[in-house]
Amino acid sequence: MKKYVFLLGVGLMSLTYGQETNVEELKKLGDQFQIEHEANLKFISEIAAKKGWDEAQLKKHFLGKYGDYLVYIDNTDIDQIKVADVDKLYDNTISGVAVTGEGMTVYQWDGGRIDTAHTEFTDDRASNMESAESPISDHATGVAGIMVAAGVSPAAKGMAPSANVVGYDFYNNLNEIVTESANNLEYMISNHSYGYQAGWKYGEYDQSLGEGWYWFGYPSMDENESAYHGIYSTLDSYIDNIARNAPQHLMIKSAGNDRNTGPGTAVEHAVLGDNDEWEISSTFRPVNCGTTGYDCLPYGAIAKNILLVGSTNQVAGNGRYNGPSSVSPSVFTSFGPTDDGRIKPDVVTQGSSVVVPTANNGYWSQGNGTSFSSPSVTGIAVLLQQLYYELNTEYLNAAELKALIINTTNETGDYPGPDYKYGFGLVNAFNAANLIVDETNNDAIIINDVKAISEKSYALTATGDEPIRATLVWIDPAKNPGSLSFELNGRTPMLINDLDMRIIEDSSLTEYMPWTLDVENPSAAAVPGDNVLDNVEQILVPSPSAGSYTLTVNHKNGISGITQAYALVVSGAKLSTQSTNDLQAKKVGIYPNPVRDILNLSGLEGDAQVQIISANGQIVKSEKVSNKQVNVNSLPAGAYIITIKDETGATAHKFIKK
Missing domain, CATH: 2.60.40.3080 (Immunoglobulin-like)
Known part of the structure; x- marks a missing residue:
């Protein structure tokens, strides 16, 4: 039998942007975010006093101003287990190893506190970091349940039913994320099932106007399309900066439920004027993202270095994947692309008709939303970390974990490759676990750093029995907030360090390139080409001949920082003996x-x-x-x-x- 090759090489590391957590920089960011948070609390108090509003009520949905953005926030509201084949990780199916999350911890930021007394959170496995001033939340309890519920109600069993969950609310999330990132140096996985408002939303966002339809957009920019969809914002830049300085922390986020939202007819509603005050309008505006549904990701879900999760319906048939046609998107899930054309969401899983625990009464309910697809993937990530640690006595970093999850998805959509509806496909925990441990698959995980002046090559051997799939992920530097402009559908790339992956068949010299998508034609099939937009690149060799291949990682236009770390996951081929020996022998x-x-x-x-x-x-x-x-x-x-x-x-x- 042939064994997986796991090469955990340590190469060139940047002081601030390598593979180690930069605690000092995180503390600086925390101080900055706390100053901004306190300034926004003062700003909110001044607005409430000026308008005679209830300050506590205003704080529930309004976080203040970040850059050019008035930030309004809200939640993004045993089928999931089968959809992702998670149950196969519980019962020793994977080479005699069973993982349920025991001893592992996951973090969540949500709209309130978890009901830790619920019977699904046995043995004190759920805890809250917020005071009693933060209310116990059905939503937070449900999200936690999807990740770690024990399965008292079998239909509500969490992905990692033995893991611990630590809960925060989202009102000072940036500073809290930084603090926990600096405290968890080995690994950290967190879930973020909330979103910032873009386009249509029903609620009360102005106490003078009361409850009704609000359109988060500027008619002076466009009467029908909100600039808040698809735009890389100051908040996205902040998240990317945190991830860059905490490479052990994978933040997993819901894509949002914006698609198809809106009254659908001409109704009186509130819109934002150029002075950022709400104004009454009766102009007809179509539902969010129009008839196609594309360009529907709200700002705050646009960061490069997170794992963004969209939602599907329950898989058709017996609840397990049975080809692309068995997967369909939830009616509400937000589609990409980002304004600069990046492939988002990254992945999808079921978020419709999900059974979750509810707060205060020990009961359960059925919910829908990308809020519930994201924690499913987060729980799966916890299991994969546990499995990897048990076999290797170390954890995957965020880029490796993201690459692993993306590389092992099931195909979705109308065409091969990624698309702006499903990203790279339907998450499959069993596939990912097999890539880690199955001695018959011959896959390889490779971690290295690309130098600022040279190309890195890997010699691969393919049996020809299955496609070669290679996924390259790197934690890209944040775009400077000062360079960002608030515009509708701006196409300026947000990518800073543009790495390039290629695979060449050695005998024929045939070159295979990464998938690319067309932002101007979002429904078109992915085609191989030079990807100059994404910090995730994937190459598929659909019908490889048995023999040798060369995979290269290079870059263009220089590297911001001394070096750029990356993670590379390859299935369908193994490293040749020469590559293995070269990498293992280098022990300076x-x-x-x-x-x-x-x-x-x-x-x-x-x-x-x-x-x-x-x-x-x-x-x-x-x-x-x-x-x-x-x-x-x-x-x-x-x-x-x-x-x-x-x-x-x-x-x-x-x-x-x-």
Whole structure:
């Protein structure tokens, strides 16, 4: 039998943007977010006083102003288990290993506190971090249940029924996310089943006008389409910055329920004027996102580095996947693309007709919404982390986990490849677990870093028995909020570091390229091409010949930061012996770390050229080393990267100078 190859190489790491959590930068972000939060609390108080409104009521849906955005927030309201084949992870089906989430913890930010007394949360597995001022919430309780409910009601059993859940409300979410990211250095998975308002919404968002239809958009920009759909906002930039500095933390978010929302007829409603005040209008506006449903993702769901989850109906037939035609989108789920054309949502799973626990009475109810598809995937991610740790005694980072989930989805939609309705497909926990442990599949997980000046190549061997599928994911730097403009359907790419993946069949020199989609023709089939928009690239070789292939990872237009870490997941092919030996043999190391005077180098083959790079990207030392030692006594205290190049290649390490 042939075994999976797991290569967990440590290559070049950026001080701020590598594979280690940057606690110092996270603390700075936390301070910044807390200042903004307090300023917005003051802003809300001033509005309430000026208008004579109930401040507590205003705070329920209004978070203040971030950049150019008045931010209104709300929730995005045993079938799921079968749809994603999760039950096969419970019963030793996967190589004799059963995982239920025991000993694992998942976080959620939602509209209130979890009802921790519900019988589904046995053994004190659910806890709240908010005070009693935050109300117990049906929605928060249901979301937690989808992730970790014990299964007292079998239909409501959670994905990870033995895991723990820690709950926050979403009113100061940015600062809290930063704090927990800095405290959970090995792994962190969090669910975010809430959304920021875009387009039509029924409720009370102006206490003077009362309950009714509100249209979150600016008629002066467009009478029918809200600029809040598809736009990369200040909040998306903030989330990407957190993810960049916390590469162990995968944030999983609901895509939103905006599609088809609206009165559908000409009714009196409120719209935003150019002065950001609500105004009464009777103009007819179509339901959100028109007849096609595309371009329906609200801002705040547009970040590059999250895993965005859309919703499907229950799979047709016996509840298990049976081909693309067995999967259909929920009537409410928001479709992509983003305004710059990126492939979102990333994945989908069932969010319709879901049984969940409810608050205060110990009962259950049936709910619908991407709010309930997102925690399903979050619970699956917890199981995959547990399984990976049991086999490898370490956890996947966020990019690896995201790549694993995307690479193992079931095909959906009318055409092969991703689309703007389903993303890369229907999540399948069994496929993902098999990629980790099944000794018969011969798949490979590869983790490395791309240097700013070179291409990385991997020699692959395919049996020809199944397609080759390769998924490349990297945590891209955030777009600077100061460079963002509030415009309708702006096409400026949000991608900063543009990595490129290619697969070449060695015998014929046939080149295979990643999937691309057309933002101007969103219903069209995906086609292979040069993807210049996404920080997720996937290549499919549908009918490979048995033999050797070369997979390359390169970049264009330089790298922001010293390097760019990436995760690569490949199925349908294995690393050749040469690639495996090359990667495993490269064990150049440094010690001691932290260091005061002399830094020792181990594993060198002869002389080496050494460069030391400071936190601001400056080369502060460059020399040839023949005695396997580098004197760092003269360097100021702080964090540095040392790059070491000998006759076998180059590596890099982060070290701390005392």
